[in-house]
Amino acid sequence: MKVAVASDHAGFCQKAAIIQAAEGLGATVEDLGPVTDERVDYPDYAARVANAVSAGEVDLGILICGTGLGMAMTADKFPGVRATAVTRPDFAHLAREHNDANIICLSGRFVEPEKNAEIVKEFLTTKFAGGRHAVRVEKMMGNCVADPDALEKIADASRFSLITHPLVQHKMAILRDTNTGTKQFRELIRELALFEGYEATRDFPLEEIEVETPLEKTKAAQIAGKKVAIVPILRAGLGMVDGLLELLPSARVGHIGMFRDPKTKEPQPYYCKLPSDIENRTVLLVDPMLATGGSANAAIDYLREAGVKDVRLLVIDAAPEGVNAVLEHDPTVRVFATSLDRQLNDNAYILPGLGDAGDRIFGTL
Ligand code: PRP
Ligand code: URA
Numbered sequence: 001m002k003v004a005v006a007s008d009h010a011g012f013c014q015k016a017a018i019i020q021a022a023e024g025l026g027a028t029v030e031d032l033g034p035v036t037d038e039r040v041d042y043p044d045y046a047a048r049v050a051n052a053v054s055a056g057e058v059d060l061g062i063l064i065c066g067t068g069l070g071m072a073m074t075a076d077k078f079p080g081v082r083a084t085a086v087t088r089p090d091f092a093h094l095a096r097e098h099n100d101a102n103i104i105c106l107s108g109r110f111v112e113p114e115k116n117a118e119i120v121k122e123f124l125t126t127k128f129a130g131g132r133h134a135v136r137v138e139k140m141m142g143n144c145v146a147d148p149d150a151l152e153k154i155a156d157a158s159r160f161s162l163i164t165h166p167l168v169q170h171k172m173a174i175l176r177d178t179n180t181g182t183k184q185f186r187e188l189i190r191e192l193a194l195f196e197g198y199e200a201t202r203d204f205p206l207e208e209i210e211v212e213t214p215l216e217k218t219k220a221a222q223i224a225g226k227k228v229a230i231v232p233i234l235r236a237g238l239g240m241v242d243g244l245l246e247l248l249p250s251a252r253v254g255h256i257g258m259f260r261d262p263k264t265k266e267p268q269p270y271y272c273k274l275p276s277d278i279e280n281r282t283v284l285l286v287d288p289m290l291a292t293g294g295s296a297n298a299a300i301d302y303l304r305e306a307g308v309k310d311v312r313l314l315v316i317d318a319a320p321e322g323v324n325a326v327l328e329h330d331p332t333v334r335v336f337a338t339s340l341d342r343q344l345n346d347n348a349y350i351l352p353g354l355g356d357a358g359d360r361i362f363g364t365l
Contacts, residue, residue, distance in 0.1 A: 021121065064105070085105045097127070200334075230248070257272070269302075278308055291321075297330070
């Protein structure tokens with residue numbers, strides 16, 4: 001686990017001990033300053049940690065000022081950050097378990113170092129509980145969840161990301177409509193894949209480079225040599241490839257062919273061709289539909305057997321049954337979806353769903 005830590009002059013006296021406590025729990029700590037106890041403005045250092053958490057460069061952040069209050073107010077302004085001032089270990093536990101807090105702000109002046117070490121322990125060792133709390137966290141973040149009951153059924157919310165952006169929800173509404181024709185359906189799948197790729201690559205590491213604008217030299221950031229493969233599950237997954245290649249033009253593309261037996265609902269593999277260096281690549285496994293999870297799990301098995309370490313499953317429409325089956329089957333896969341629906345019907349089709357994705361993409365209805 002990667003953790004960023006910073007303080008102001010009032011929290012500086014406890015920073016080293018807090019870093020030591022975090023490292024003692026197995027965390028890799030990035031000290032974002034300051035390096036002395038000279039007077040500084042707390043928003044400047046809160047912003048360093050909040051930026052790192054917001055950009056996905058670290059998993060969690062710890063800030064220390066006089067009370068923890070000003071740093072919490074500052075950090076909370078950053079996208080995706082849930083920061084809170086904590087002066088008790090049980091509050092740190094609940095801030096993680098119920099509120100999915102990703103930054104805690106400690107008091108260097110009013111809380112003893114031993115107590116702060118206990119707070120850090122609770123913060124770093126407690127998992128977000130998901131379920132009803134996931135629904136509340138989405139509301140807290142101002143996200144509109146179309147089906148809160150479905151979200152509540154997800155067993156491990158820490159590895160599931162539902163993309164709730166208004167444009168995504170708008171496009172999903174058109175996609176679902178039975179009157180939407182093949183051409184528009186295919187375009188929407190491509191666009192939704194592009195939006196989803198944006199979220200699924202949020203934590204890709206950056207490195208600093210120098211570029212020359214028409215006016216002067218400046219520092220800029222580029223992706224730090226991340227190698228990616230896009231692997232569609234045939235056939236419907238093909239509809240998502242072009243959108244992702246627009247984002248990641250030098251990604252390699254593998255293919256896994258699989259269809260669901262209409263009677264047993266079991267996946268029937270028929271083809272697998274992966275890039276030769278797949279084990280060194282982050283794999284975006286793509287399929288518009290995650291119903292029982294059978295097809296996705298069989299595809300994940302192929303990737304794991306080929307030595308892939310980082311698998312991210314990107315789907316357009318998911319049923320809670322399928323998400324849970326995948327999260328249970330594989331301990332580290334992360335699942336991204338642009339929609340989470342109510343349930344499966346007796347035929348293992350997603351309700352309300354959008355029908356048969358492959359048939360709608362390729363016009364074979
Ligand atoms: C669909 C879909 C998934 C699978 C989902 O494919 O594209 O691959 O079903 O169901 P599951 O989660 O229960 O396994 P289908 O078998 O219809 O094949 P196609 O892509 O060739 O249309
Ligand atoms: N496959 C689809 O294409 N749609 C579903 O609803 C389930 C599986």
